Amino acid sequence: MVIAVVADIVGSRKLDDRSAAQRVLDKTIALVEQDIPLASQPLTPTVGDEQQGVYRRLEDALISLLMIQLRLPDGVGFRFGVGIGAVSSVESVHRELADGPGWYAAREAIETVHAKEGRTVPRSRTWIVGAPGQDEVMESTIAASNAYLLVRDELVGAMSERERRLTYGRLIGRSQLDLADEEGITQPSVSKSLRNAGSTAILDGVVALRGGTS
Structure with a gap:
């Protein structure tokens, strides 16, 4: 299983x-990759306002993307x-081009984010789509993960910049005293x-993604 991520810049x-x-x-x-390296190919600019990255596991992608959301300052977002699904590359005289069903699914997913953001869920920032041929277990995992992401994005989107910084600090293991200083x-x-920001729910969610219990 390969996790392909397409990111674009909000506004x-x-x-x-x-x-x-x-x-x-x-x-x-x-900085996110330095603090907790999870990507096999970190998000890298491609063309326009788009970035592409690759992760080995879904939980790695979800944790890393959360960290990016928390670490970004006000006014800049993804x-x-x-x-x-599977990913491949196509040789070009200019550079290798990303191809394969994993990338097609990622593009469908970001189109879904745009649609939700523009209608009833303005703080929606993340969505998952499986390429054709996923088994029932993965289909259930995707459905549950998307339900989690809707709530997670709502919580993070409501945070102030300071609240995001504090949540990020706790996520990477810094003490409350260090953060206070x-x-x-x-x-x-x-x-x-x-x-007040609901950070404990976010942090417990990360623990659950890692397969632990709080």
């Missing part, structure tokens, strides 16, 4: 400085289309922010 045409935004995205992806606030304030 890319409205950004005041597209180049500066791309530098923020590149730095964020690099949508993610996650495709499950960095933010210039008290440890009880960190705890209150995490509680």
Whole structure:
């Protein structure tokens, strides 16, 4: 199983400085991979506002994409289309071109995100589609994962930039005291922010994705 991810930038045409935004995205992806390396091919710009990446396992992709969402500052964001299926490359005189049912599924997934975002779920940012031929277990896994993602994106989308930073810090194992010192606030304030933002649910979800219990 291969997990293909297509990402595009939210509101890319409205950004005041597209180049500066791309530098923020590149730095964020690099920092996430440094903190918890999960991608077999980290998200890399391809053309326009699109990026592509590959993961070995669905849970790795979901954790890594969450980390990117949490780490990005206000004003810069991604949508993610996650495709499950085989991927290949096509030789070109310019560069290798991504191809295969995994990529087709990822594109279908990101189109679904656009549709949901534009209608009834404006904070939707992530969706999964399986290429044809998935077994019943994977189909059930995809359905359950999409239900989880709808709620996860809603929680993350409602967070302030500080709340996302604090949640990210806890996800990578930093203590509340360290985070309080960095933010210039008290440890009880960190705890209150995490509680009010629903961060515990997000963090427990990561534990569940890793196969553990909280």
